[in-house]
Amino acid sequence: MAPVVPLAVQTRSRLVSAMDRALPAEHTGADPQVRRSDRADLQANGLLAIAGKLRTHPRAVAEKVVASLDGADLIASCEVSGPGFVNLTLADSALLGQVEARLADDRLGIPRSLAGTTVIDYSQPNIAKEMHVGHLRSTIIGDSIARILGFLGEDVIRQNHLGDWGTQFGMLIQHLAESGGEWRRENGSAAGSLSRLNRLYQDSRARFDSDEEFAERARGRVVALQAGDAGTLRSWQEIVAESKLYFDEVYERLGVLLTDDDAVGESFYNPFLAEVADELEKAGVAVNSDGALCVFFEDIAGQSGEPLPLIIRKRDGGFGYAATDLAAIRHRVGTLAARRILYVVDVRQALHFRMVFETARRIGWLPGEVDAVHLAFGTVLGKDGKPFKTRSGRTVRLISLLDEAVDRARLVVKEKSHDLAPGGLDTTATVVGIGAVKYADLATSRAKDYVFDVDRMVSLHGNTGVYLQYAHARTRSILRKAGSPLTARARVHRDLALEPAERALALKLDDFEPALTEVAHTYEPHRLCVYLFELAQSFTSFFETCPVLKAPDPEIRDNRLMLCRLTGDTLRIGLGLLGLAAPDRL
Numbered sequence: 330m331a332p333v334v335p336l337a338v339q340t341r342s343r344l345v346s347a348m349d350r351a352l353p354a355e356h357t358g359a360d361p362q363v364r365r366s367d368r369a370d371l372q373a374n375g376l377l378a379i380a381g382k383l384r385t386h387p388r389a390v391a392e393k394v395v396a397s398l399d400g401a402d403l404i405a406s407c408e409v410s411g412p413g414f415v416n417l418t419l420a421d422s423a424l425l426g427q428v429e430a431r432l433a434d435d436r437l438g439i440p441r442s443l444a445g446t447t448v449i450d451y452s453q454p455n456i457a458k459e460m461h462v463g464h465l466r467s468t469i470i471g472d473s474i475a476r477i478l479g480f481l482g483e484d485v486i487r488q489n490h491l492g493d494w495g496t497q498f499g500m501l502i503q504h505l506a507e508s509g510g511e512w513r514r515e516n517g518s519a520a521g522s523l524s525r526l527n528r529l530y531q532d533s534r535a536r537f538d539s540d541e542e543f544a545e546r547a548r549g550r551v552v553a554l555q556a557g558d559a560g561t562l563r564s565w566q567e568i569v570a571e572s573k574l575y576f577d578e579v580y581e582r583l584g585v586l587l588t589d590d591d592a593v594g595e596s597f598y599n600p601f602l603a604e605v606a607d608e609l610e611k612a613g614v615a616v617n618s619d620g621a622l623c624v625f626f627e628d629i630a631g632q633s634g635e636p637l638p639l640i641i642r643k644r645d646g647g648f649g650y651a652a653t654d655l656a657a658i659r660h661r662v663g664t665l666a667a668r669r670i671l672y673v674v675d676v677r678q679a680l681h682f683r684m685v686f687e688t689a690r691r692i693g694w695l696p697g698e699v700d701a702v703h704l705a706f707g708t709v710l711g712k713d714g715k716p717f718k719t720r721s722g723r724t725v726r727l728i729s730l731l732d733e734a735v736d737r738a739r740l741v742v743k744e745k746s747h748d749l750a751p752g753g754l755d756t757t758a759t760v761v762g763i764g765a766v767k768y769a770d771l772a773t774s775r776a777k778d779y780v781f782d783v784d785r786m787v788s789l790h791g792n793t794g795v796y797l798q799y800a801h802a803r804t805r806s807i808l809r810k811a812g813s814p815l816t817a818r819a820r821v822h823r824d825l826a827l828e829p830a831e832r833a834l835a836l837k838l839d840d841f842e843p844a845l846t847e848v849a850h851t852y853e854p855h856r857l858c859v860y861l862f863e864l865a866q867s868f869t870s871f872f873e874t875c876p877v878l879k880a881p882d883p884e885i886r887d888n889r890l891m892l893c894r895l896t897g898d899t900l901r902i903g904l905g906l907l908g909l910a911a912p913d914r915l
């Protein structure tokens with residue numbers, strides 16, 4: 330299927346050709362800067378700058394270009410305005426042609442414009458601990474970016490950098506051995522066992538901090554674990570396996586792409602850490618400082634004003650979090666052949682990643698042509714504007730949040746839905762509730778904090794997941810009532826004139842690809858949310874002013890049905906790229 334080129338891009342090409350014809354040769358290739366505009370469909374602003382360079386009156390330049398514009402099939406009218414802008418109105422037939430061409434392709438004419446390998450590190454929960462809202466953000470944002478890059482043709486390798494290694498496991502395993510604390514699964518779900526493990530983990534931490542003799546035994550346990558002592562290793566493996574089961578339960582509930590194959594935890598890099606440290610030391614990138622192996626950064630000062638170290642190996646010989654991340658970069662570039670590595674991690678780790686990336690550049694593990702980007706995100710806040718905690722001050726469990734959202738969604742659906750899918754209330758409440766949580770997270774600009782407010786998330790008014798799911802279901806319901814098959818060849822009558830609301834909708838439908846490309850460049854899924862919300866609003870205005878089933882004549886009805894169909898398809902694919910389901914009935 331040939332890609333469908335957005336009308337703005339087509340218009341730009343026509344203007345460039347006209348400029349080639351009308352202007353002196355040294356200005357070929359200049360950008361006419363075609364943008365969407367309020368005054369007309371499109372506006373070209375680039376001629377002003379060119380006129381400046383040519384020392385000619387800008388309006389005269391614009392008039393000349395417009396006079397040599399060849400675009401009758403595409404552009405209905407074109408006029409010079411103000412100091413030398415060009416306002417362009419697209420031909421109705423061109424807008425309808427786009428609708429027809431997009432409907433003929435199951436990717437809606439969107440090309441696979443990316444090609445390369447991207448590693449994306451996201452979710453990253455910690456073994457023996459329950460997932461919390463911070464992991465929710467990483468999981469949801471990372472998953473959507475993975476989907477969008479993949480849709481645009483990128484080869485995406487997901488890496489779930491599980492916290493499954495380190496001194497804390499010595500503590501936990503020792504405590505389990507001594508206390509006989511029972512945590513194993515009683516029923517089918519791993520949520521209960523993880524909750525018990527989480528509590529035992531906290532107990533072990535408290536004991537470690539208060540009981541020096543226990544701390545000594547726990548440190549011995551770390552040594553045993555690292556040396557591969559059979560019993561210790563078995564305990565660790567058991568805890569890891571149970572934690573993974575629990576993560577998978579959460580992932581399935583959330584409907585994210587992550588599977589067990591993506592789980593490449595910190596322990597995976599353990600065998601390479603000594604080598605990483607040696608190489609850094611030999612290359613002189615890391616130096617011995619007070620018995621620890623560190624990398625220093627002249628331009629990054631700590632609180633005391635001294636250059637801040639990145640610790641590779643601690644004084645006791647243990648390797649830190651940074652050593653693991655450096656080993657991971659080596660693996661991702663050297664073995665996985667990434668041209669880009671994305672880290673979806675809390676903004677509080679910004680300095681860590683800056684130092685890790687800089688270290689990897691210095692030693693050459695991260696060559697200039699490979700990008701490494703920390704996609705930092707803000708904190709989830711409670712209604713009091715403080716980091717989201719339970720009343721007793723504990724971090725909030727992800728599962729209970731999801732349960733709450735689904736319960737709240739059930740009430741909304743029960744009250745509002747007249748057209749429930751066969752799966753009934755429970756299925757729909759799940760789709761709406763989980764979708765609401767995901768959408769609320771994605772719709773906020775990534776770097777910002779946001780307030781976790783379930784009522785707002787499941788609201789039918791405003792920029793919410795359920796608003797978009799309803800808009801999608803509405804398009805499907807219209808098509809069902811019209812008896813119009815969802816997949817048959819598009820029947821578009823190109824010679825008909827469009828009403829303003831139809832034009833606005835058709836124009837918006839043509840903007841899907843630029844919206845996706847923008848997310849791929851900025852890694853900000855909220856831009857796709859904004860697009861889909863505006864599309865749903867354009868659809869609502871269209872639907873309110875242009876009767877579809879009762880259209881004045883059969884050909885107009887056909888055209889309107891096709892607009893409904895393309896809106897529905899665009900919403901379905903767009904919601905899918907955000908990780909939301911789009912049921913046909915709601």
Ligand SMILES: NC(=[NH2+])NCCC[C@H](N)C(=O)O
Binds near residue numbers: 453454
């Ligand atoms: N490659 C990484 N360091 N990824 C982030 C890991 C996040 C860590 N497990 C945490 O919960 O804070």
